Amino acid sequence: MTQVGEGHETAADEAGPVLTFGAPTAGEVLAERYQLEEHVNNDSAGRQVWRGIDVILRRPVAMVLRHPGGDSATEMLQAAVAASRVIHPNLAGVYDAIDEQQRAYVVREWVEGESLRDLVAAEGPLDPARAITIAHSVADALTAVHATGMIHGNVHPGSTLIADDGRVVLADARAHEADSTESDVRAVGGILYFALTGHWPHNEVGRSALPDANRDSSGNPAAPRQIRAGVPAYLDDLTMDLLDRRVAAPVSDALTSELGRLDAAAEDEEFEDVGPLRFVQGGSSSSGEQMRSAPKILVGVGALIVIAIIGLIFGIRAINKTSDTNAANSGTPTAASTGDSGGETAPPRDPDKLKLSGDMVRLVDPPPGDRKDADEAELTVDGDPNTGWSTQTFYNRPNFGNTKDGMGILINLGEPRSLSEVRVVTSAPGVTMDVRTGTEDPGNSSNGDKKLLQQFKSLSDEKPEKSGGTKWTYPGFEPNQKYQYVLVFLTELPPNEDGDGFKVSVNEIELYGY
Known part of the structure; x- marks a missing residue:
């Protein structure tokens, strides 16, 4: 059953008690419209998640209830109202947000399926093609969110839902003042890492904690290719670059375009020969569907041009990574940012x-x-x-x-x-x-x-x-x-x-x- 509402813990709600006073019961009708059918779970912030029925429109809904309401529920309700303004097939639709003071609740789309967290727990790490498809859908949803000036703030395996019909749905926006569009984009790297390895690269504790990544002595997560075989090198690079704050993150539409290219290549069974990464920063209007319709000859020519331009840069970067494994912790710029030095340079010393x-x-x-x-x-x-x-x-x-x-x-x-x-x-x-x-x-x-x-x-x-x-x-x-x-x-x-x-x-x- 879908774990609607699951995600990382937030400062605003994590200490809020599980709803006990005036606790809801199956069959109760809230706001004279939403009938509670089944208590699904308590999310990571202690709120109750129910499957319900909109008795007017006769459709299933998910309901997230918090006790108490009032000022303490403001952030939850504001996030829900903002999310309701964005309509996208990869975003869970938000239908209502109600504050009754004693309790507050958000009513949204019920997605029949399971979360990415539960899928990986049941089946193990996913194959690269499926991981790319899921990450592409999440990035596409974020592009729609960011286009309105909003931030999602809760991109997580628990809030990434996989419907029974195959649709990928991002739910439960919880933007905090410390969140940004960049943190949303980098979280897609976490989704890729989790789908490929079954481990979460960000620190997390509590009841809903995911298995932690394998880490080196400095606490840096091991690359997916070090954990399992069969992960293409460019997908490994993409995942780790998104997680590395020293590497500039692409804007969401550029990431969507790149993942769409990889997704299309997987569908055309040309997955292993897709070529190097090629972000187009800012204002990119290309999408996965456009990539699928582009003639393959243009994709091939584009890949050759990109190889000619940045092949040397990636080669130097790979050499630097193998020559000094401690460079990742020292903050030393990569070869891609320093350019050609015109000669040999001494490896950076340990801090x-x-x-x-x-x-x-x-x-x-x-x-x-x-x-x-x-x-x-x-x-x-x-x-x-x-x-x-x-x-x-x-x-x-x-x-x-x-x-x-x-x-x-x-x-x-x-x-x-x-x-x-x-x-x-x-x-x-x-x-x-x-x-x-x-x-x-x-x-x-x-x-x-x-x-x-x-x-x-x-x-x-x-x-x-x-x-x-x-x-x-x-x-x-x-x-x-x-x-x-x-x-x-x-x-x-x-x-x-x-x-x-x-x-x-x-x-x-x-x-x-x-």
């Missing part, structure tokens, strides 16, 4: 672990924080994994009781340095954190911390994800930029060990650079 001392770090605790833990900040860089800074226990919500934006550790290197990555060791998994940088420290005080959060910017445009383990690595520094102030900032905490409230300890923070 060094920077020496940090207690006087280089301090606690960041914005209002209304009491800064009682300030003296523990130095324990995060003392080299002892058994000591660290422990947050207080927050009882209401994992986002610091919904009283402040979060807390963190600020590192002052004394002078600008070229950096490669941050490594953080915590006492428990499930911490949501990111890395932010700025040009100055406004002051070691409550007001100074407030100004700091206004001035410091996250290094990533993507929404921070929960750590999948106790060791967290962030390699997103720009290779041609230097940094003096680095903030490791926590925005959500995991459940306390005794199950009472939310709390975590940051035991070690390490910086690597040159």
